[in-house]
Amino acid sequence: MTTAAGFSAAVFQNEFLADGATEVNAVITVTAAGGAAAGAASPDKAVLLIVDTSGSMENPSSKIRAARRAAATACEMMPDGAWFALIGGSDRVVCLYPPSGELARAGEGTRAEAAAIAAQLTGGGGTAISTWLDLARGMLQPFEGGIKLAYLLTDGENRENENEFQRAIQRATGVFQCDARGVGADWHVSELRQITSALLGEVEIIKDPDEMDDDFRAFLERAIGKTVADVRIRMWAPKGSTVRFVRQVAPTIDDLTPKAKAVNELTAEFPTGAWAGDESRDYHVCVDVPPGAVGDEKLAARVSLMVGPDAVSQGLVRAVWTDDDALSTRINAQVAHYTGQAELAQAIQEGLQARKEGDIDTATVKLGRAVQLAAQSGNEGTMRVLRKVVDVEDERTGTVRVKRTVEKLDEMELDTRSTRTVQVKREAP
Amino acid sequence: MTTCPACGADSATDDYCDQCGAALSVTPPPEAVAAPAAAPAPPAAPPPTPAEPCPNCGAARTTDDAFCEGCGLDFATGQLPAAAPAPAAGAGGLAGAPSGWTAVVEADRAFFDGNVSDGGASLRFPEGLAPRPVPLHGDEVVVGRRSESKGYFPGIDLSTPVADAAVSQRHASLRRQADGSWAVIDEMSTNGTYLNGSNEPLDHGALTALHEGDRLNLGSFTRITIVKDAP
Numbered sequence: 001m002t003t004a005a006g007f008s009a010a011v012f013q014n015e016f017l018a019d020g021a022t023e024v025n026a027v028i029t030v031t032a033a034g035g036a037a038a039g040a041a042s043p044d045k046a047v048l049l050i051v052d053t054s055g056s057m058e059n060p061s062s063k064i065r066a067a068r069r070a071a072a073t074a075c076e077m078m079p080d081g082a083w084f085a086l087i088g089g090s091d092r093v094v095c096l097y098p099p100s101g102e103l104a105r106a107g108e109g110t111r112a113e114a115a116a117i118a119a120q121l122t123g124g125g126g127t128a129i130s131t132w133l134d135l136a137r138g139m140l141q142p143f144e145g146g147i148k149l150a151y152l153l154t155d156g157e158n159r160e161n162e163n164e165f166q167r168a169i170q171r172a173t174g175v176f177q178c179d180a181r182g183v184g185a186d187w188h189v190s191e192l193r194q195i196t197s198a199l200l201g202e203v204e205i206i207k208d209p210d211e212m213d214d215d216f217r218a219f220l221e222r223a224i225g226k227t228v229a230d231v232r233i234r235m236w237a238p239k240g241s242t243v244r245f246v247r248q249v250a251p252t253i254d255d256l257t258p259k260a261k262a263v264n265e266l267t268a269e270f271p272t273g274a275w276a277g278d279e280s281r282d283y284h285v286c287v288d289v290p291p292g293a294v295g296d297e298k299l300a301a302r303v304s305l306m307v308g309p310d311a312v313s314q315g316l317v318r319a320v321w322t323d324d325d326a327l328s329t330r331i332n333a334q335v336a337h338y339t340g341q342a343e344l345a346q347a348i349q350e351g352l353q354a355r356k357e358g359d360i361d362t363a364t365v366k367l368g369r370a371v372q373l374a375a376q377s378g379n380e381g382t383m384r385v386l387r388k389v390v391d392v393e394d395e396r397t398g399t400v401r402v403k404r405t406v407e408k409l410d411e412m413e414l415d416t417r418s419t420r421t422v423q424v425k426r427e428a429p
Numbered sequence: 430m431t432t433c434p435a436c437g438a439d440s441a442t443d444d445y446c447d448q449c450g451a452a453l454s455v456t457p458p459p460e461a462v463a464a465p466a467a468a469p470a471p472p473a474a475p476p477p478t479p480a481e482p483c484p485n486c487g488a489a490r491t492t493d494d495a496f497c498e499g500c501g502l503d504f505a506t507g508q509l510p511a512a513a514p515a516p517a518a519g520a521g522g523l524a525g526a527p528s529g530w531t532a533v534v535e536a537d538r539a540f541f542d543g544n545v546s547d548g549g550a551s552l553r554f555p556e557g558l559a560p561r562p563v564p565l566h567g568d569e570v571v572v573g574r575r576s577e578s579k580g581y582f583p584g585i586d587l588s589t590p591v592a593d594a595a596v597s598q599r600h601a602s603l604r605r606q607a608d609g610s611w612a613v614i615d616e617m618s619t620n621g622t623y624l625n626g627s628n629e630p631l632d633h634g635a636l637t638a639l640h641e642g643d644r645l646n647l648g649s650f651t652r653i654t655i656v657k658d659a660p
Contacts, residue, residue, distance in 0.1 A: 238450030299445035313607035
């Protein structure tokens with residue numbers, strides 16, 4: 001089957017189950033390789049830049065100045081033929097470019113016009129993110145089948161009714177993807193995470209306004225690289241089974257389970273958004289199947305990768321019952337690794353929450369466990385940030401002391417960083 | 430449409446039932462316990478009279494044996510058997526459409542020598558064994574040793590023409606990938622499967638993609654090279 005990208009799926013599991021056991025775990029590595037540039041024409045692409053223009057962006061004014069530069073750079077990078085717009089958001093939302101409020105087609109002229117407008121951004125008013133999301137949704141909805149990406153930058157917490165915020169996220173879900181960035185320390189990680197978790201994006205912190213330019217650039221580069229729209233994981237599991245979870249585990253942890261859309265009684269689909277021609281993601285699936293007799297082999301899950309109406313690749317998760325404990329007690333290295341990475345993310349988030357509530361004992365236990373897991377798995381990026389929040393006595397045992405004073409920026413960086421995973425260390429040959 | 434023997438449902442998929450997940454193609458039960466592989470199987474009871482070991486492969490033999498259990502040498506004529514014809518479809522055999530890839534099975538002197546120094550001194554290297562191409566068909570080809578009594582014939586049968594006694598009955602399998610290439614998975618073999626001369630065996634149960642010219646070593650002397658057929 002020829003599609004815009006060649007996808008392949010590899011399954012890592014120990015298929016052997018003890019007599020009476022029912023839980024089947026597998027890690028599926030999905031790789032899009034090579035063919036993305038060749039072959040079929042890329043789908044239409046629409047890119048929205050949503051920049052916070054509330055009053056706080058002027059205080060300090062380094063934020064709005066950095067946003068002007070970064071947004072102008074991003075406008076200038078829009079690839080020929082892409083559809084784009086620049087949106088300014090405060091307690092009201094305005095499509096700054098193009099003034100018509102419809103998407104502009106990127107070309108020499110439109111890029112220059114948009115960059116000139118970006119260079120004049122000013123701040124004023126409050127922050128009502130639901131209105132930003134609603135405008136973006138209205139502009140992107142007509143692009144059926146295209147790649148629809150948004151980048152949302154804010155510096156402060158959302159000042160509106162929580163329900164209104166959540167309803168706007170719900171309305172946008174499935175319409176477009178959205179990355180979110182918080183600049184400075186006056187925004188809430190959990191708030192932006194609600195957006196990115198539903199809209200298949202990532203949340204990150206921009207600690208210093210000077211980093212904004214690089215971050216916009218990196219977003220545009222990723223957006224340019226996306227060539228396949230709307231890739232879904234379709235998972236079949238046998239009658240009588242229960243899907244415990246379907247979780248993206250690399251490059252970041254994202255629980256897809258609540259995003260399931262039933263296809264039929266035994267099959268559900270999970271959205272994964274747009275893909276670049278050269279990316280690889282890992283998924284951990286866990287299924288409870290009805291128990292089999294020793295010697296039985298059953299299919300525990302059929303995991304297919306869907307692009308449009310086509311299955312472009314599939315992986316088979318099997319269950320084989322055995323009375324040999326040496327086989328059934330073995331834990332697959334990939335499954336063990338990603339179980340640890342998921343626990344790492346959870347330990348960090350719970351540790352930070354406990355610290356916030358003044359429960360230093362719990363924070364010490366959780367963050368100590370996080371240090372131990374990060375060390376075991378070689379997750380150096382997370383370890384580096386953990387060390388800003390705790391003093392590490394022994395990585396191996398997870399013996400740590402929670403620092404008395406922690407920079408709020410470091411704490412937020414650790415929170416946003418917590419879901420980032422590393423892939424399994426390969427043994428040297 | 431296939432009718433599932435386990436639950437009786439009509440299944441649109443023919444590998445596993447699309448209702449209950451039961452395996453539909455007849456696959457052998459996994460060999461949970463592989464024979465201890467350091468030496469050829471001991472002769473069965475009642476103990477027949479021992480005779481000189483096989484002059485070709487050194488396997489133990491009895492005066493009752495007309496053919497060597499290890500390499501199939503005809504003791505009367507001194508002839509080695511011709512490469513066995515591919516077993517019939519089913520039982521991990523070569524069912525299904527040709528894939529455009531071939532596994533070339535041969536005896537690897539360097540690999541054997543490396544193993545012998547590991548203490549496998551009772552094994553003999555099968556001299557003069559010609560490389561044997563096995564075209565890869567279908568979606569899965571099992572690598573192992575056949576068991577006549579269990580009616581089990583792996584697609585790549587390493588009990589013939591000269592048995593590699595250090596290969597597990599169900600040692601590994603080659604799996605067809607969605608892009609048409611093949612991958613290997615070690616099925617909990619006793620002595621491991623080694624890719625491209627590595628000293629570390631492949632992880633049990635982990636699927637590893639194979640590329641043109643990749644070499645798998647297993648047992649005491651077997652090398653399997655994966656090659657793409659000329660178009």
